[in-house]
Amino acid sequence: MHTTSLIKQLLKLKKIVIEEAYFETVGEEEILVIRARPMIRDTHRCPLCGKRCQGYDSSRKLRRWRSLDFGSVRVYIEAPSPRVTCPEHGVIVAKVPWARHSSDYTYDFETAVTWLALHTTAQDVSEYFRIKWHTVGSIARRVQESLEKEQPNRFDDLEEIGIDETSYKKGHKYMTVVINHKTGQLIWANKGHGKEVLSGFFQSLTAEQRAKIKYVTADGARWIADCISEYCPTAERCIDPFHVVAWANDCLDEVRRATVRQAKKDATEVKKAERSKKKRIPKTRNTPY
DSSP: OOHHHHHHHHHTOSSOEEEEEEEEEETTEEEEEEEEEOOGGGSSBOTTTOOBOEESOOOOOEEEEEEEEETTEEEEEEEEOOEEEETTTEEEEOOOTTBOTTOSBBHHHHHHHHHHHTTSOHHHHHHHHTSOHHHHHHHHHHHHHHHHHHSOOTTTTOOEEEEEEEEETTTTEEEEEEEETTTTEEEEEEESOSHHHHHHHHHTSOHHHHHHOOEEEEOSOHHHHHHHHHHOTTSEEEEOHHHHHHHHHHHHHHHHHHHHHHHHHHHHHHHHHHHHHHHHSOOOOOOOO
C-alpha cells in the first residue's frame, strides 16, 4: 500500500489529496504534519450551505487542524485556507472536508472528545487528548449543534415527559431537567429551578407540540403542577415511581422513629413506676431473738 493511501486509511478521509507528510519538532515534542488539500470538486465551497462559490482571495496561508494521534505522536493536517464569496453568507473561509467551520480539530477528533466527555470529567478528557480543559466544552457544543441540525427536532412527537430538579456542585446549585420517557433521552436542561425556569421549556414548544403531551411525571412540587396546568391543561400528571418509593421510605422512617421514641418513653415510665414502688415499701429491721 502506498504511503498516501495508508495515511488516508488512518485518517478515515477519502475526499482529500495528500501532498506530503513530515515530522516537525515543537518544543521538546515531535509532531507529524500532513500537508493536504481538498479534491478539486470540493474546493471553493461555503462551509455553511455547501454551495460552490467564487473565490475571494488566493491566500496561500497555511492552517493546521489537530487530528487523532498516531500512537503517542500528535497529528496535524495542514492546508491553505482561502476565503470565498457566498451570495447568502458573504465572505467566509472555504469549507474543508475534514473539519467543521471555525474549528481547529478534525471530525474524528471532536467525536472522540465528545464521546469520552460523556463518560468522564472534562479534566480527564483534557489530559488524555492533551488539550485545554475549557476546549472540551467548546468541542462538545459544536458536535451537539451539528447533530441537532442533522437529526429530527427532539421536541417533536413528545407524548410522555418527565420533569425533575437535580443538584450539582456538591449540592449547592440546582438545575431543572426534562426527559422523553419513550426514548429515555434528555431533551432539555437549564440552571436553577422553579416555575420561571420550567416555563422556559414550555415556551420553547409550539402550541401543537404542547398539545401532544399526554402524560407528565414529576414530584409533588407546586411549581411543576402550576406549569402543567398552565401550558398542558389536557395532560395527565403522574407521580414517578422514584418519588413514590422515596416518600414510602420517608414514611417508614418516620414510623420507625416514632416507634423508637414511644418505646423509650414507655421504658422511662416503667423505670419511674418501679422507683416509686420501691419508695412505698417500708424498710424492716432484723431484730435478734
